[in-house]
Amino acid sequence: MQALVVYESIYGNTRTVAEAVARGLAERLVVTLVEVGGAPTTVADDVGLLVVGGPTHAHGMSTPDTRSSAAKKAHGAPVSQRIGLREWLAGLGAPPPTAGFAAFDTRIKGPQRLWGSAARAADAELRRRGWPAAAPPESFLVHGPFGPVHDIVVAGEAERARRWGLDVAASAVAHAGPGGPAH
Ligand SMILES: Cc1cc2nc3c(=O)[nH]c(=O)nc-3n(C[C@H](O)[C@H](O)[C@H](O)COP(=O)(O)O)c2cc1C
Numbered sequence: 001m002q003a004l005v006v007y008e009s010i011y012g013n014t015r016t017v018a019e020a021v022a023r024g025l026a027e028r029l030v031v032t033l034v035e036v037g038g039a040p041t042t043v044a045d046d047v048g049l050l051v052v053g054g055p056t057h058a059h060g061m062s063t064p065d066t067r068s069s070a071a072k073k074a075h076g077a078p079v080s081q082r083i084g085l086r087e088w089l090a091g092l093g094a095p096p097p098t099a100g101f102a103a104f105d106t107r108i109k110g111p112q113r114l115w116g117s118a119a120r121a122a123d124a125e126l127r128r129r130g131w132p133a134a135a136p137p138e139s140f141l142v143h144g145p146f147g148p149v150h151d152i153v154v155a156g157e158a159e160r161a162r163r164w165g166l167d168v169a170a171s172a173v174a175h176a177g178p179g180g181p182a183h
Helices: 012-025 063-071 085-090 118-128 158-175
Strands: 002-007 030-035 047-055 100-108 138-142
Touching: 002 012, 012 030, 012 047, 012 100, 012 158, 047 085, 047 118, 047 158, 085 118, 100 118, 100 158, 138 158
Parallel strands: 002 030, 002 047, 047 100, 100 138
Antiparallel strands: none
8 A cells, every 4th residue: 555645844843744744654554755745636546645744833733824824933944934734635636436635744842632633733734635544643843932943843752753653554554455444
């Protein structure tokens, strides 16, 4: 089974997490990892699993305004410069017949009710567009608040992301076949 991982990142943490997720997925699947600005808006028919990830901004997926505010604090060029996950999802076509998806984000360490989750927002948007979920949304934590110096992946989170990728791959493989992925 092929997996496509699409990530957005400003300071680089979500890219680090996406790379770890891709390593976990690659233990069971053939994986392509792409930054959202270069991701295809039509997912190929041989892709059985789409995994999307982005940074939590203002409790959900980033917007042009939050990205511009984040970019002003960045030390170098932001990783994602063209679009964010929100804009990519808005242009995304229908799912291939047997594809499922899973969403992750990075967010500030602390209660989700306080900090929100881009993954939950992406999960809701993909479901609304008719994509079946292969796994519930997941968050990986950064220290905060809101800046390249502070927003660094918490120790152990990259390894947890690798294990999450492996679990998602195993679940997608288990549910694949004539019935497709779990809904
Ligand atoms: C403008 C802005 C708004 C943010 N809003 C939130 C938020 O509402 N909740 C949260 O958990 N983190 C928030 N953060 C922290 C980001 O989640 C954090 O910068 C991100 O996970 C780092 O990922 P990146 O290095 O891939 O850009 C915000 C960061 C910025 C720059």
